[in-house]
Every structure is written in structure tokens, then in C-alpha cells.
Amino acid sequence: MSKEIEVARDVLQDNTQNAVANRQRFGREGVYVVNLMSGPGAGKTTLLERTAEALGKRVRMAVITGDIATTRDADRIGRHGVPALQINTGGACHIEAHQIARAADDLKTGKLDLLIIENVGNLVCPAEFDLGEHDKVMMLSCTEGHDKPGKYPLMFQESRALILNKMDLQPHTNFDVEAALADARALNPTIEVIKMSAWKGEGLQTWFDWLLARMAATGRT
Numbered sequence: 001m002s003k004e005i006e007v008a009r010d011v012l013q014d015n016t017q018n019a020v021a022n023r024q025r026f027g028r029e030g031v032y033v034v035n036l037m038s039g040p041g042a043g044k045t046t047l048l049e050r051t052a053e054a055l056g057k058r059v060r061m062a063v064i065t066g067d068i069a070t071t072r073d074a075d076r077i078g079r080h081g082v083p084a085l086q087i088n089t090g091g092a093c094h095i096e097a098h099q100i101a102r103a104a105d106d107l108k109t110g111k112l113d114l115l116i117i118e119n120v121g122n123l124v125c126p127a128e129f130d131l132g133e134h135d136k137v138m139m140l141s142c143t144e145g146h147d148k149p150g151k152y153p154l155m156f157q158e159s160r161a162l163i164l165n166k167m168d169l170q171p172h173t174n175f176d177v178e179a180a181l182a183d184a185r186a187l188n189p190t191i192e193v194i195k196m197s198a199w200k201g202e203g204l205q206t207w208f209d210w211l212l213a214r215m216a217a218t219g220r221t
């Protein structure tokens, strides 16, 4: 039992060292990096397809997608004209920093302004693994229940922004927006909230403006 815990600690420690190296690299290269997290099916890839369409010609951007299997998400995003590289974790519930380092080599991140990482769909593990990103952003959709922030606190604590997606479905569910936001803000009082329907287009402009403002704030034009 104690061995298992030691191994888990080593994995996290190695990951943190690799994340520090990634962060230094991204700083040197001048690329702004977002780690986008959510449970499966919240709408991350849909949002990244819309983001690629809207910003792909204005900024030099690329996407790394993580899934246990298939290249479906990278294929979807790649159709919108931005480089998209798929990491298959082969069973792991999150992306690790060393995988990002390798993908960044392949994508030549020194030539990019914006890199978005779509993490594996999971509300738990991705929040535990620093990837060397500038910002963590998480998405919660109205079909997942407003009780989730309190039940999965770390991701809400770690994220700079919370995207509430599938607002078009909210009237058809018992999702209580104010209860979800109160729960999230009790964990992270400064969390920025973007209400969205990635499907219908509502809130997308706020997201694009948020990304461009964060790029400027971290030194990108």
C-alpha cells in the first residue's frame, strides 16, 4: 500500500518538474497556453471548432486534444484550418506535462501565439496535473447538474474562468445557474464566468475577447 502511494507521489513530482520546463519554454517562445477541462461531453471540442473558425486566421493558433482513444476530436478541429494534434492516453484519465512537451515539439510552438489544450473529459484527474499552461479554464454544462462544483472542488479552485455551456438547454432542465455559481464562487471567489451556448453561438464573442485579453495580458499581441 505504502509503495503505491510513493509511486503516485513520484508521478506527480516528475510531472511538476516537466510542467515547470514547459512553462519556461512557452514563456521563451511567447505562446499563450490554455488548458481546457470538463467532464466528457460538456462541449469543449464544439467550442474549439468555433474558436478555430473565428480566430484561426487572426492569430497563429494550434490545438492539442487528449482522449483515451481515437483521433476524432483532432479531426473535427483540423477541419477548421488550424493544426490539431491528438494525444491518446491509452487509458489514463488526464494529459501529463511530458506529453505536452513532445506535442509542442511537433507543433513547433515557437511559431505560435495561442495553444489550447483540450484535456481528457474528466472532472477529477486533469486538475491535478500541471501542464505548464498559463491558465486553466473549465467548462460545466447545464445537463451535468448544478451540484458539481462542491463535489469536484479542485478543478473549480484551479480555474481562472468557468464556462457554463449548453445554456440553450437550461430551460429544459432543473439546472439552477445561481446555485451552481454560488457553489463555484465559494471555492474560487475570483473565478470569471462566461455563459455560453457553443451550439447556438451565444457567449462565443465573450470567450474570444477573453482569450485575446489574456494573450495581451501575458505579453502576446
Ligand SMILES: Nc1nc2c(ncn2[C@@H]2O[C@H](COP(=O)(O)OP(=O)(O)O)[C@@H](O)[C@H]2O)c(=O)[nH]1
Binding pocket: 038, 039, 040, 041, 042, 043, 044, 045, 046, 047, 121, 165, 166, 167, 168, 169, 196, 197, 198, 199, 200
Ligand atoms: N444543446 C447543446 N449541445 C451542445 C452544446 N455544445 C456542445 N453540444 C453537444 O454536446 C455533445 C458533446 O460535445 P463535444 O464538443 O464533443 O464535447 P466534449 O466531449 O467536451 O469535447 C455534442 O453532441 C455537441 O453537439 C451547446 O451549447 N448546446
Ligand SMILES: [Mg+2]
Binding pocket: 044, 045, 046, 073, 118
Ligand atoms: Mg472533445
